[in-house]
Amino acid sequence: MKKETPNGNAAKDSSRYIHIGIFSAIAVILYYFWTVPYRAALSYREQLQLFQTTSTYFEELTARPGGPATYLGEFFTQFFNNFWIGAAVMTGLLISVMLISYLICNRFAPSAPKSTNLALSIIPLISLMLFLGNPDVTLTFVVALSISLAGSYLFTSIKAKPTTTVLSYSMMIAGTTLLYWLAGAVTIIFTFLITAYAFKANHKSIANKIIFATVSLICLAANVYIRSLFLPYPLSYQLIGIGYTMMPDRLDVWQIIVEALCVFVPILAALFAKLPKKITIPALISVEILAAIILYPKSYDKATYRLIDYDYMVRANDWEGILRYSDEHDPDLPLSVSATNLAAGMTGQLDCRAFDYYQHGTEGLIPPFAKETLSSWTTGEIFFQLGMVNSAQRFYFEGMEAIPNYNKSGRAVKRLAETAIIRGEYSLAKKYLSMLQNTIFYKKWAQRNLDLIKNPDNVKNHPLYGTLSRRMIDEQYLFSESELDKTLGQLFLKDSGNNLAKQYLILYPLLQRDLNKFAQYMGVIAEVQPKYNPLLAQQALAFISMKNGQPIPTNIVPPMVEQSLRNFAQAWTSKNPSLIEPHRRSLFYYLLSEE
C-alpha cells in the first residue's frame, strides 16, 4: 500500500474539510429555502395527511410496495407542522440523497478526484429540488429515493469485495424484493445501477453481464407483477409509484428525470474519472447553476405558490400577513381574493378597503363549492369565521375527501372536531379528538379539548366555541349559493357583534352592483347600529345620490369622499384611459365597469 506523506495527509484532510464545508453550505441554502421563501409548501404538504402513531396505521401503510417509504415519508412530513423543524427534516433528507449519490459516484469512480464526484452528486439534488417544485410531490418519493440509492450503495459495497456469482445473484434478487417492498417503483434505480456496476466490472464476460442485467429486470418485473395481483390499485399506479405524489394517476416528467439522473450520474463519474478536475468541476458547476436558474421558475410556479402562501396564512389565521402579502402581490384568483377579503373583514377593514384590491364578484367574497381541497378549506374558513358552522363543517369535510391520494387531514379533522364541539356533537368531537391524540403535533390540543367537552358550560364560555355557537342562526333552511346575502343578514340579526357578517352583508350587494339591495341592507344595519357609516357606505351613498341627480348628503358623506367621486366622474366621462386608471381600484369604477 502506498504510504501517505505528511503533506499528502494534510491535503487529504483539507480536501475533506472542504467537502464537509460544501455539504454544510448546501445544507444552509436548503434550510433557508424551506424556512423563508417556501415554508408554506411545507405546511401544504403537512395538511394533506394525518399521520397516526398507531399499529393499525403502520400495518395499513406498510402492506403495499413502497408502503414503508410512505410511512417514513408521512412520519417526517408531520414535522412540517413547525416549519423550523420541518425545514431541518427536509434539508436532512435532501442532503442524504446527495451524500448517497456522492458515495455511489465514489464506488463507480474510485480513482476520480473526489471533488468531481462531489460536483456530480449535486446533479440529482438539483433535479430533486426541481421536482419538489411540484407541491404535490410527497416526502414518500424523497425517502424512497434515499432507500433505493442506499440499497444500490450497499450492493456496490458488497460487490467491491471478492464475491461469488451465487452471492451477487442472491443479493440482487433479495435486494430487489426488499427494496421493492420498502421503496416501490424507484427500485428501478437499484436495478439499473447494479446492472451498470456489473457492466463496469472487468472480470466478467459480456455474456454474464447481459444475463445479470436481464435477470435483474425480470426480478423487478416479477415483483411488480406479483404485487399487482393483490393490490387494490391499477398497474399504472404501481409503475408510477404509489404515494410519490398526491396524484396517483399522473406521472410528472421530472420524476423520470430525477430517477434517470440518479442512474446516469455515477456512470458519468466513471466516464469523467480520467478528465482533469480543472475542466470538469467548473464545467459541471456552470451547467448546474445554469440549469437551476433556467428551470427554477418553471418548477416553482409563482401563481401556484402564491395560492399556497395564502392558504398557509388562512390556516394560521394570519390576517395582517395576508393583507401585507396582498399589498405586495395583487390578488386576482378566487382563492386569493376571498382570502384577502376575509383578512380585511377579520381586521375590520373590509368595509373601507375592499376595493383597494381586485374584486371578483360575490365569488371573491364567498367562492362557490369546488371539488378541490384548498378552495374548499378557504371557503370553509370563511364560513367558520362568519359563524356558518354547518357550512364550515361541510366544506372542511369535502376538502378532506377531495385529497386525491385518499389521505385524511390533520388540519381538517381539527376543524371538524371544533365544528362538532360548537354544534354540541360531543360524541363526534370525541371521536375526532381521540384520533388527533394519536399524533405528535395535535395531541396536546386534542387533550385540552377533550377536557373541555367534559363540561358543556366550559364550551359555552369558550371565547371561540361559545361565540360561534351563539352566532349560529336558528331558522332551518337549506344552503343556497345564490342567496347567501340573506344568510349574512340573518347572522347579523342573530348577533349584531358579528362584524364579519356585517361587512360581508354590505359588500355582497355592492359586488353584485345592486344598489337597491345595498340600501335595503344598510337600512337593516342602521336599525341596530345607527352610527355605522363606513367608507364603502359613504361612497355608495354618494354614488347613488349622484346617479339619481340628487344632492350628496353632506352629513353622511365627508367632503373627501364627495371630491373623490367628482374626480372619478370627470375621469370616467372623459373616457380617457390614463385618467380613469388611477380610479381602477375604487367602488365607483367597479360599479360602472363590466370587468
Add this chain to the structure above:
Amino acid sequence: MTKYKIFSILIILTLWGCGNKPHNPEKVNALPPIFPDYVDVTIPAGIAPLNFAVVSDNGEVERVDVTVKGADGYKLHTNGKYAKFDIDKWHKLTEENKGKTLTLTVCAKIDGKWIQYGDFPINISNYPLDQWGLTYRRIAPGYEVYSKMGIYQRDLGNFEEFPIIENTMTDGQCYNCHTSNRTNPKDFVFHVRGEHGATMVSKDGNCTWLKASNDTLGGSMVYPYWHPSGRYCAFSTNQTRQGFHISGQKRLEVFDMSSDVLVYDTEKNEILLDSLLNTNAWSENTPSFSPDGKWLYFTTCLQQEYPLHHKDEKYNLCRISFDETSGRFGSQVDTIFNAVAMDKSVTWPRPSYDGKYILFTLSDYGYFSIWHKESDQWILDLTTGEARPIEEINSSEADSFHNWSDNSRWMVFTSRRQDGLYSHLYLTSINDNGRFSKPFLLPQLNPEQYYRQSLYSFNTPDFTKFKVELNSREAIDAVMSDERIPVKVK
C-alpha cells in the same frame, strides 16, 4: 452473582405477572363500562368473538381480565389491554351453549387498582345464522365528494374482511346498491356511478355491464331487489339531488326530482314498465319483491317542488301484483302502510323471507333516512296488518337500512347511535313473538381502536350465504372499458 441476577429477574417477572392479574379486586355493584355494549345481547353460535374494551373516564384502564362461563361450567379466560378471546375456544363455547347463557366476569385495573364489576350475560340464540357473512359498502359519510370507498364482505365467523370492489382500482368511481338474491350471491348486482357508470348484473358468475342510465327511463337503475326466481330484478330510477342544512342538527337532505320503478328481465335484457309505476305526479321508489315473487312492494310520494318543499316529501308503502310468467303487473296499487296519514315517511321496505313481516324505516320526511336522526326501525306484521316501531332496537340517532338473514331470524341494520354521524352495523334476532333481541355491534378484533379510528360509514348491509366471488381484475377492466350493453324497453 449470576444466580442473584437470575433470581432478581424471576422475582421482577413474578411481581409483574401478579400485577396483571386481579388480586383482591374491589367489588362494585355495577355493570362494567364496556365498549361495545355487549351486556345481555343475543348472538348466534359460531359468530366472531365479542371482543370488547373497558372504558373509564375515571382513569387509565391498564388491564382487563375476563372470565366467560358457559352453562356447563366450561370457562374461557382472557387477560390483556382489552378482552380478546381465542376464536376457536369462543366458537366451541358458543356452539356448546346454544339456547343458553354465558356469564361474563369482568375485572379491570384502573390507575393501578383492580375493580371487579357485576357479572353480565350474553345469550346464545337457538336460531342458527346460516350465513357466511355480511356485505356492505364502506364510505365516508360525506356530502358530494367521496374519497376511498368500496363494497366489502366480512366473514362473520372471524374478523376477516375482503374487498369485492374498491374505487382505488378504478380512478375513484362510486360503487353502490349492491344486492344479492335472498343472500345468495349467485345473483348479484351493483351500480357504478360517475364517468364509467354501469349497472353490473351477475348471474352464476357471468357479469353483464348494462348502460348506467337510459333516457327512456329518465334515470339510472338503482336500489335493486331480486325477484326470488332470479330472472327479474326491480330498480328505481331516482334523479337524486342534495340540499345542505345551513343550521340545526341535520346535515343534508336527499330528494328526487323524479323517480319510477321498473323491473329488469335478465333473460331478455328487457325493461318492464307499467303506467302505475311510472307516474309523473308521483315518485315511485325503493322496490322489493315478496318472498313468493307475487307482489312488488314499493314506496310512493306525491312529487314536490324541491328543495323548497323537501319537508313535504312523504312516502307510503304500497304494493302491486306481479306475474313472473308473463312479466305483467296487476292493475291495482294497494297502500299497505299509510305513513302520510301519520305525517311520516316510509322507506327501505324489506319483506322477511318467511313471508311474515315487512321491515321498514320511518322518518319525518324523505327517504334517505340515514341523515335523519329521528328515523327508526318499524315492522309490519303481515298476518295482523299491524305495524309498530321496534323500540327494543331503536336509538335516539338514525337507525336506517336493514336486511334479513336467509332464515328470517336475524336482521342487520345501520345505526348512527355511537356518535351521530358514522353508521355502523348492528345485528339482532327476532323471536317467535316478533320481538327483537338487544342489538349488538358487528364484532371487531380490537373494536375500540377500530371504531374510534375509522372514518367510514358502513351502509346498505346485507347477509351473504357464501363469499362473493367477483374477479376484481376483470371487473376493473370492464369498468374502465366503458363497453356497456344497452337495455331494451318493452
